[in-house]
Amino acid sequence: MTAPSPLSSSSKPAATPTPSPAPAKPPRRQGAPALYGALPLILLFFTLIVTPLVLTFSLSFAEFDYNTGIQPGYTLANYWTVFTDSYFIEIFWRTLWMSAVTTVLCVVIGAPQAYILNRMRAPWRSIVLLIVLSPLLISLVVRAFGWSLLLGPHGPIGAVTQALGVGTLLYTPAGVILGLVHVMLPFMVIPVWTSLQKLDPAVEHAAYSLSASPWQTLTRVVLPQTMPGILSGSLIVFGLTASSFAVPALLGGRRLKMVATVVYDEFMNELNWPLGATIAILLLVANVIVMMGYNRIVERSYRRSLG
């Protein structure tokens, strides 16, 4: 750029005088007003989450006698019982592996489902999305009953499995997992779909232009970018499954118990509230450990590349 000719400055009005500095505002205090704003939520959080949790936690140390009920004083006996009784250990173990299997099945079914959903054209996409999300619109109990009708000896699936010599799936781990997968699938499809939508469609074209086959494009370009969605989806599914109550209660029956159903038993049937509280706290702790450990691995592998 050449320098402006001298005339240009004279033809224009002189520069406006520099404005006097605005009166200095007193520095705003940061902490207090923000805290007032958050107060309703804090109150809600404390009454609805922290208080019951603290009560349950303290209850888990209470002494209990079957004849006289809850006794004053604190003890670790409840924890000792859970850790040493093979009945409880078996239930914890069952909950763990059934949650893991449910999660894996949700990934195997949900991720391709989300991919197909994402590639659908305009009217079909919303129709199928509605079908995928429909389980969320119907009560959990109704769905569980539906499955028990289908799986039971007089239901269509029950009839088929009996004809195949497997027996009915009702009250078996397979039946419970089937019900859980159905309930949990939307929680896998939605995060995967979200991460697929963030995908630049040109990225697939770029892979093709570099001689990648459709399969290579899917596994090396699309799938790795969907991993954050798959991982957060499996986190949600695992957490919800491990603490699920209605499906195992209705499809697992009296015999096949998971942790949440045992907690219910202890509270409502055995009336041993301290033991129930202990199991509930242990389930919470186990769930938090699994999820935090998992989340750490996820964060570490994807923070830099996909943020």
Add this chain to the structure above:
Amino acid sequence: MSFLKLEKISKFYGDLCVVADFDLSVKQGEFVSLLGPSGCGKTTTLQMIAGFAEPTHGRIHLDGKDITHARPNARGLGLVFQSYALFPHMTVRDNVAFGLLMRKVPRAERDTRVMEALAMVKLDLHANRYPRELSGGQRQRVALARALVIRPPVLLLDEPLSNLDAKLREDMQYELRNIQQQLGTTTIMVTHDQSEALSISDRVVVMEAGRATQIAEPYRIYEHPESQFISTFVGKTNLLDGVVKQAGPQATVQVGEAFLTVDGGTLIEDTAVQVSLRPEKLLPASTGDARLSGEVQSRFFLGSQWMYSVRTPAGDLTVITPNDGRKPHEHGARMDLTWAEDAARVLPASNASNALHAPNASAQTAAVA
């Protein structure tokens, strides 16, 4: 013999014709730009060459082979996308290596070629970064390196510089051209930016509504636009509606109240025409030599240039003069204008402005950013 040949290709989406009877031959090593406003079919044409859209009619030949229906991953063409389309989960090195990996190039050769390509775009120090850790210009370079490392017979660029800011875009234009000339890669670039197309291409294809309206060297496109659309789309121009008053080698055209002398050629008397005068071809003159005189209506300072709007008997004209240190004309001052004989181009009158509206003939000043 042409290296890449498009023969009468057309693309219809249902009844909608996006590209119509498009013919183009590209020589090996040539840099051709497809220039046009959005929706003119230039990107669709590029997609047909790349294989992401199938031509409804016509054939595409590459190096003697018919690739009209070849799959995109069998064509081996290099592509740079407007969004760059880098693989975000891979480092710069892995991004560039991807094409070689897919072609099963041995590891040692792959590594050297990747580093060569990165050195070429001056990113060898960023090989282990992820795309999101790079700036826009750097991502652009990675995309270019990734497309060129496979040594494609043809490089296709889809609006490659449109996401960069103005200064960076200018730098990248020259860099892109340098790299292209070094490697001798046949290149086709889609752009809506006329200055980009003019500055780095060997030839420019101006597209309008799915058709190639002019295919020529950049200078020729600018100086001899074949239609009113091109003269306004490529650069700025003053378009003046007029009527041929006197035919012959030195024809006279009446524009408004003014009579302009132009190169006659094949002009016929009493036909409506348009005269195109580029703003920078209008020169201030001393009163005696003036072809046209007017009054300065407004003045804009563009840094290296002054831009005036001058009211003349022929209509309002945009005039651009270099900022050469001389005193600029004041608002309301008289300005005498002249121009070289061949600077006034006569175009057939556009249908819209056929009607004559003397004496208040208005001149359009069309400028396309």
